[in-house]
Amino acid sequence: MREETAKPRNNGAVVLMCLAFVFGMGAMSFAAVPLYRIFCQVTGYNGTAQRVDQYSNVILDRRVKVTFDANVAPGFDWSFTPLQKSVSPRIGETVQVMFEAKNKSSEPLRGQAIFNVTPLQAGAYFNKVECFCFTETVLQPGETLEMPVVFYVDPEFAEAEETRDINVLTLSYTFFEHTKPVAGKTTASDKSNS
Incomplete structure (x- = not known):
């Protein structure tokens, strides 16, 4: 074999x-x-608002209440608040609201905000034309900054099956410290390397 x-x-x-x-x-x-x-x-999945470059050209008679929520990540030494608690624009109407951030630390800090809209199914209809969340923000020690958000709720919101009965939306932000160091700021890792 x-x-x-x-x-x-x-x-x-x-x-x-x-x-x-x-x-x-x-x-x-x-x-x-x-x-x-x-x-x-x-x-618009998971409450993510849409970024747009143009305003709505259709404004409906129906209004929707938009409330604002502002948070700061743990350990990030900023205060962050909306200057209005809520607005009630007509659907399709462009609105500007202001938020205020203050650096409470003794050194410059760089932050960036993330956002969402609730109820989550409304995120696809919430359109931002201008927002501080599109870029990072640097605040010097003790500096306070007013930051605008320009938005509208898409007129299709009133007709969509999943949103037609929704009358209140919440735009929520959380500011996080940006990991890239601010020019002239010494980080803990810089100190340990010297």
């Missing part, structure tokens, strides 16, 4: 395939957050 000999494995090819798999999974994990953010912005 003749014995069959096993073909030798090409270990180099197996190692390359494993490395390619690990690299691919790493790349996917880094891409997941930006891709999810884009998905939410395009679809």
Whole structure:
């Protein structure tokens, strides 16, 4: 009886395939957050408001109440508040509201706000023309800054099955410290490296 000999494995090819798999999974994990953010912005999923460059040209007689919520991440030494608790614009009407941030620390701090709209199904109809959340904000020690948000609720909000019975929306922000250091500010890692 003749014995069959096993073909030798090409270990180099197996190692390359494993490395390619690990690299691919790493790349996917880094891409997941930006891709999810884009998905939410395009679809309004998870209460993400839409960013637009133009105002609505249709204004309905129906009004919707929009309330405002402002928060600061734990450990971030800012105060952050809406200057109005709520507004009641007509659907399609462009409105500007103001928020105020103050750096309570003794050094410059850089922050950026994230936002959402509740009820979540209303996010696709909440359109922002201008918002401080589109860019990062740097405040010097003790500095106070008023920041505008310009928005409107899309007229399709009144007709959509999932939103036609909603009369109150909440625009909520949370400010986080931006991880990139402010020019001239010394961080704990800078001190440990010197």
